[in-house]
Amino acid sequence: MPSFTTFIGAAALAHMAAAYTQVNLMSAFMTKNIDPIVFPGSYDKSHLHSIFGSDALTASTTTSAELQKGCTNADNPNDLSAYWVPTPMFTTDSGKTYTPIGMFRFSAYYNLGETPAEVPIPQDLKMVAGKATATTEADMDPNAQSSWSCEGENIPRDKNGFPSSTCATHIQQLLYFPNCVNVATLETAYKDRRGGACPAGMKSMPQLRFSIRWDVRKNLPDGWSGEAPIKLACGNAFCSHGDFVNGWTEEAAQNMLATTQEKTHFSAVTGSLGSSPMSCTPKDAEPEKGTSDYAESVGLMGKRSVPEWGWASKSRMSRA
Numbered sequence: 001m002p003s004f005t006t007f008i009g010a011a012a013l014a015h016m017a018a019a020y021t022q023v024n025l026m027s028a029f030m031t032k033n034i035d036p037i038v039f040p041g042s043y044d045k046s047h048l049h050s051i052f053g054s055d056a057l058t059a060s061t062t063t064s065a066e067l068q069k070g071c072t073n074a075d076n077p078n079d080l081s082a083y084w085v086p087t088p089m090f091t092t093d094s095g096k097t098y099t100p101i102g103m104f105r106f107s108a109y110y111n112l113g114e115t116p117a118e119v120p121i122p123q124d125l126k127m128v129a130g131k132a133t134a135t136t137e138a139d140m141d142p143n144a145q146s147s148w149s150c151e152g153e154n155i156p157r158d159k160n161g162f163p164s165s166t167c168a169t170h171i172q173q174l175l176y177f178p179n180c181v182n183v184a185t186l187e188t189a190y191k192d193r194r195g196g197a198c199p200a201g202m203k204s205m206p207q208l209r210f211s212i213r214w215d216v217r218k219n220l221p222d223g224w225s226g227e228a229p230i231k232l233a234c235g236n237a238f239c240s241h242g243d244f245v246n247g248w249t250e251e252a253a254q255n256m257l258a259t260t261q262e263k264t265h266f267s268a269v270t271g272s273l274g275s276s277p278m279s280c281t282p283k284d285a286e287p288e289k290g291t292s293d294y295a296e297s298v299g300l301m302g303k304r305s306v307p308e309w310g311w312a313s314k315s316r317m318s319r320a
Helices: 010-016 250-259 294-302
Strands: 021-025 030-032 049-053 082-086 088-090 103-110 126-130 147-150 171-176 208-214 230-232 241-245
Touching: 082 208, 126 171
Parallel strands: none
Antiparallel strands: 021 103, 030 049, 049 082, 082 241, 088 230, 103 208, 126 241, 147 171, 171 208
């Protein structure tokens, strides 16, 4: 596994994303303590997540058809997928209180120019990248290639996996999802190597990569040196993970396959819902359920007899 302190240069990222399609989501439409993949139907077990895409997502969502009834803040209206990550938090009072960091942009990249995909992303596909229970670099899933770095800068990371000094621009979070799927069972996996083979019974699909730029300059204008005053709602940076429920229309998902043949530049994905962003405004479908308050979410998780996440013991939550 590459060291978590390894800097991924802009040129390397450009090469890795030589052939791609891209969906931009300029902000999280909801911050809430739900996770319909890991804790379906629950409003008191999950840490806070920043949620993007279709606002039809609830704690009980299981199908693409449900998401496709919603309003999305994706710039491609044919993508009604739901995307979410643990909310990054910052503190200005030495950890007594934490506040969500605002974001600059979330981009979902597909394909990455490696080899042509064999099948489209199936309807109803749900998948997770990264490990929410990881507390050290050694615990992380190397396939997810999770990283937090100052965009365009080679700044070493602190003991928690975040940049050890102020970023001139934004903190960029990267995360890679499985690129193989069993279309009958919807089980997913990674190829055995870049450009390699899928496990038996699986076929390659367009690979999803999260690229999120968090606006630390606005929230921490005085910067920092040493340990970053930042953590994820699941703990330090090593627990970084992302969730995805497919909401692409079947036609658009099929059309995405053609973009995986191209090796040099961006290719748009078209569909019956047009090319202009939706004119609606996404909103929480269940505003009366769950919480968007960090302290309250920690309190709810603390009432559980056996914490689900490695960091969430009462002794380690007492500072929040």
